[in-house]
Amino acid sequence: MSKPTIIVVGNGMVGYKFCERLVSKSSGFQIIVFGEESRRAYDRVHLSEYFNGKSADDLSMSSETWYADNGIQLYLDDPIQEINRSEKTIHSLKGLTLKYDYLVLATGSSAFVPDIPGIEKDGVFVYRTIDDLELIKAYAAQAKSGVVMGGGLLGLEAAKALIDLGIAETHVVEFAPRLMPRQIDSAGSAMLQSKLKQLGLNIHLNKSTSEIAGDHKIESLKFNDDTSLVVDMLVISAGIRPRDELAKLAGLHTGTRGGIVVNEKMQTSDESIFAIGECALYDGMIYGLVAPGYEMAEIVATYLIGGDKHFHGYDMSTKLKLIGVDVASFGDAFITEPDCRTIIFEDTHKGIYKRINISNDGKYLLGGILVGEAEAYNILLQTVNNRIILPPNPEDLILGSRGTEASEGAGVMSLPDDALICSCEAVSKVAICSAVNDGATSIDGIKKCTKAGTGCGGCVPLVKDLIAGTLKANGQYVKNVICEHFDYSRQELYDLVKINKVKNYDLVLDHFGKGDGCEVCKPAVASILSSLWNDVIVKQDTIQDSNDRYLANIQKGGTYSVVPRIPGGEITPDKLIVIGQVAKKYGLYTKITGGQRIDMFGAHLNDLPAIWEELIDAGFESGHAYGKALRTVKSCVGSTWCRFGLHDSVSFAIEVEDRYKGIRAPHKIKGGVSGCIRECAEAQSKDFGIIATEKGWNLYVCGNGGSKPQHAQLLATDIDKETCVKYLDRFLMFYIKTADPLTRTATWLNKMEGGMSYLKNVIVNDSLGINDQLEEEMQGLIDTYHCEWKEVVENPDLRKRFAHFVNAPEEKDPAVKFEPMRDQVKAKW
């Protein structure tokens, strides 16, 4: 049985792409192609490059032998004249009559030539084919001035061609009140216009041409407003018209304003005949870009081999360089308030106009326009297409981050794997990254093996970024292990311990490590075990750092300091008296700490249980000053006493401190709550800071004092208390689970890919889908809270550990000595 015959009418970019797609999918077809031009299909998108040195061969889509190599019969310079649908035959100009099983119309479009008197004169051209270009080139040799009719995309391309040809004086006339009316808004158009003027292009808007005047050849254009323009040549670029004459003749349905009507499978009203590219009219629309044309080619090729793909319109986003000026429009470029919010940046000095349209809730980018600088185009388009959640300050997308720290949120590596990078060839991010991993590390290599960037070329910068990003990720990949005993990062070990429900250090070491452990991995694992199971830490005292082992802070001379919890810095006179009495009794030096509590220094190891017994009796709890855990939540006095206070910051601070007390983390955690914007609690220097606003609370995270101070960053605005606590639960748990050992929240955030916008996405928008889990795990820790000192005080075996001499438990360390200072004592050693 012979192969089904497919005849392709038209050998343009889309017609060629159809052949390429079909032969790549199946060899079960006899393919015959007819082209009207004498050249094999060439790249029409980059046509103007013909004038800066590229030859017709350079622009060709395929090698000379490609059709023959793939068993395709190619008839050039031989347009089809007639389709006989009942016989299923076509008839060509040169007299060939061939039978088809399927017919694919890829006839493209022609330049629209308005019916103006004098249009037939010499020196009037259209800008469509290489032949047109050659005619223009020949005529331009003796032309001093030229005009392009049409200020759209193609018109400006044509104007560039004239400039490249050395025409001294180039004009553009446009009927509409602005340039590129289909792509950009009037403000963007004004910016483009002034920019193009600077570059020597003369632009005339609102001009309706009434006559092309001259004797045989063009000498001037006359306009309806009685003005005229003296020129030597005219290039018409007033739009395109689908080439549907053949289809019309064959009785196929066509649109009233042209175009062959197709369904979502690109089938015309005759099911054996398809139409693709600029001649096809889908849902009332002609798609005059190459990418949707390729998509249509793919759909028909898929259909022919028995697959099922549908066309559902196409993103008409576009970016081009017009006479050296970048212009881009993407997504929904024209949507206006109240359907969206608009951010506009205009710099008339540099000739830059940028507009982005964001959803009313501020979450998504809907579309936008870029004139004068369009570097961000690809990433913005990806942000629209992948519905990536916007950073808190969406203006950063067009202005760049203006703080000292660069926002990495919009980085190309943070795109999802299935993000479509090359829309012409439908190549995803993951395909490009894996090609890089397989050794294709140059743009040419990527083009060869994925075809990405071979269509319109618009994605090439993005592909380059992906190559660089992937290489960087590979080259800089350094495995972050805890120490010589564990070949895992803290986060990996955390997950292993959790999944395997391992509850003590030796088992963790047996299962996942080697050797006997050390002073690095022991406290790290202790912290993990605590964060997971919240057991009494003194049960495994010898894997704790000394402070955690003795539940106190070791100080100079080997004594310890004692810090009871004073939540929010609020304390009753009675409790103050108890602290005074205890300090006096055990000879302790007392000082108010930076975290609004009282530290007692100089306690002998032996005295610690007795000291704590008295404190606990008075209602105190451990302050965890010794632990990698929540320290204090500092508060200002708030609305209960302060005449400026908006809300009760003290009550909130106490509530939060009580909620998170005792929870072990990779490092210490400090918080603050301020009752108004005066920020007396210095909350923005804390791991989390809460500041009252008129409408609720602002939540800041990842601040840090210390040697490298860092301000906390805003996570959420004007939220109520419940939301604030919910976000804090998620934030703290996410930190506990993912940070490296001894990494404060600020450093953790600094190292986080995507930075604050990523963190915000996780915590506020649940981008990882883990928030329910985080909240549940945090609740588990809160529910299992216990005062460690209470456990020790009540347990004689544990108390025994607090002796200095194992063979003389009552004796204190004789090496400890004190000397007086300002009515108190200090360590002498």
Add this chain to the structure above:
Amino acid sequence: METTVDIEWVLACHTDDVPVNGGACMKHGDEQIAIYNFSRRNEWYATQNLCPHKQQMVLSRGMIGSTGEDCTPKVACPFHKKTFSLLSGECLSGDEFQIKTYPVKVVDNKVYVGIA
């Protein structure tokens, strides 16, 4: 020439007085000796209790562990994490410190430290 030195075995404590994989401090006259119950390896070690780095009586409160291919047993001072070999007393953190080590024997759950 070799000489023999008489070792006095001094009773320090019971085995369960020293936490597993941890240390305790023994008083011997004016001397403070750190004893380590390396139960993971079923070994006992003893060193001086004084960390020579900042002259703190704290080594018995340090974390023990091992390092390197041959799993040299070590203790880390809780103050600044200087580590010392429990075998040789040599400082493993790159400083020119040396601590004294003592032999240990366990008989009938009693821990004896050998003092020369």
